[in-house]
């Protein structure tokens with residue numbers, strides 16, 4: 001995935017995103033929100049915030065910053081925040097999650113929902129998620145990862161040939177991204193998605 005292909009794909013998706021991917025991706029969003037264990041005043045960063053569909057799920061007493069590379073997706077998110085009166089959203093910024101402008105250790109929790117398979121370099125993304133997270137903070141990821149099932153694996157490889165067009169790579173290998181030795185807590189959300197919870201400072205391999 002190249003960043004320009006991502007922007008083009010989500011420019012096209014923006015208007016229909018909530019209708020197509022709203023309900024179907026909601027179990028993963030809810031799983032992350034349930035696992036976050038947020039405390040009043042926590043600062044949360046959500047990368048790839050998209051249309052802001054998850055924003056109403058956060059408690060009103062935490063501060064949220066959202067970033068995305070797609071201007072059109074962010075416009076939707078801003079509209080949602082205004083309509084719902086979400087005063088706990090501090091900022092929605094156009095920014096690349098692989099090269100964020102936030103200082104180190106800016107956030108208590110960092111969240112990436114359905115983003116790892118969309119960015120050009122998932123390992124670089126992970127480095128950045130850890131960098132902007134406080135040393136005692138946590139990083140949460142929900143995503144589809146490459147299947148061990150040979151039939152599903154074949155379908156993923158076929159789909160992978162069109163990743164630029166469809167806007168995601170179905171072949172991200174969870175074991176390379178988060179090795180077992182890293183103490184990453186991996187939980188299956190359903191057949192398609194897994195949630196990964198990482199204490200900050202956890203090492204991961206380069207993809």
Ligand SMILES: C[S@@+](CC[C@H](N)C(=O)[O-])C[C@H]1O[C@@H](n2cnc3c(N)ncnc32)[C@H](O)[C@@H]1O
Nearest residue numbers: 010048049050068069070073096097113114118
């Ligand atoms: C599949 S959507 C997920 C949106 C939202 N998190 C959700 O739960 O529906 C992926 C989002 O990640 C954004 N994205 C892709 N690459 C990015 C990057 N390098 N930095 C920031 N956002 C990115 C896309 O523009 C898109 O809005």
